[in-house]
Structure formats: C-alpha cells, structure tokens
Amino acid sequence: DAKTTQPTSMDCAEGRAANLPCNHSTISGNEYVYWYRQIHSQGPQYIIHGLKNNETNEMASLIITEDRKSSTLILPHATLRDTAVYYCIVPSSGGSNYKLTFGKGTLLTVNP
C-alpha cells in the first residue's frame, strides 16, 4: 500500500465539522483512497472512498487534492458517537490490493 501519514489525534466540538487530513504523496494514478473508522472494541467501519473527484455519502465527504497527494475526510456535524480512530488507506494497485494496511490512524475525540 502507498504510505499514508495522519495526525495522531484530533479534537472536535460536538456539532462542528471534523476535518481529518491524510498525506499520501506516493499514491499512483489508479490507486484509490479509502477511509475506515474503528470505534472502541468494534470492527472497522467503511466510510467512503475516492479516486480523484470529491465524494459525498450519508456519512462523510472526501476531498482529494488535484495532485492526489493528500485528502481530507469531513464529518459535517460531528457527534459524540463519531469518537473513533480514523484510518486513511491506499490499497496498492498490484495483485494483492485486497490487503488493507491499517496504520496508527487518527484518534478523533468529539467533545460535548
């Protein structure tokens, strides 16, 4: 997988937007950016993924820079239940791109 870099932790006030950055400067042209989160003691939950265009679903928005070297996951109105570790993952475009590499991620703490 392309190496990703995320801040170790972030705080966000409840009701405000949470913007989680991720650097993936070695990403290849056909590699996607995936975001998962893991709430304490639960399995990873898929959030969103994208290639080059910005994406939005019911959970979040994904903004990918034009050069694709970084992206930002946006939770528009964070709630206490969004407190979790967020993982930015770029599966390799090779034959074993099903092997997801979960690094340290960003611990997002949503405060009341």
Next chain:
Amino acid sequence: NAGVMQNPRHLVRRRGQEARLRCSPMKGHSHVYWYRQLPEEGLKFMVYLQKENIIDESGMPKERFSAEFPKEGPSILRIQQVVRGDSAAYFCASSPRLAGATDTQYFGPGTRLTVL
C-alpha cells in the same frame, strides 16, 4: 441485509487448547478476509479465501493456524494449541468480488480471543 457476522464474540481458552472462530459473510459475498489486531496495534492481514479455496495465506503464521471457507457454511479460522501470544481480536471482512480498487471490504464485529 445483515452485515458480516462473527461468533463467538468473546472466546477464552487455556494454553494448549484449540480455538475456532467463525465468520458468515454478507449475503451475496463470496470473498472472505481475516485480520488480526494485537493489543494497541493496527489490523494485520492474515488470509484471503474464496469458496473452497485459499487464495492468499501470506499473513498467517505457518504453524498452528489454518483457515477454510467451505461450499456451505461459514468461514472458519482455527488455531491449534493456543499460546498467550495468540490473544487478540480477530476480524473477518467480506466483499462481493475481489476487493481492490473499488470493491469494498465490510468488516464484522470481531472475536476477542483470550488465552489464559
């Protein structure tokens, strides 16, 4: 549509016993992946299976660990003669086709194995 199901959710074994972890993929999904998460670490890929076939077991320890995904029934991760170092959370994921660029893996709630 039920999600990925795993059981048991918690499993306690004594050293030397066997542990069997089961995973039922989402309906319509024929690709299963197992991951292990040691305490305070990220998930690590173990094995990828399709029905009746092991496609990639490069992440699985060579000794004591095995996995299967029979034609009927759930996928099974089997750990023989467990040791304390096997204590971890084991997660199963599934996808409808080979997960990769666009085929997302959906994870189950995990089985937490404790070896006494």
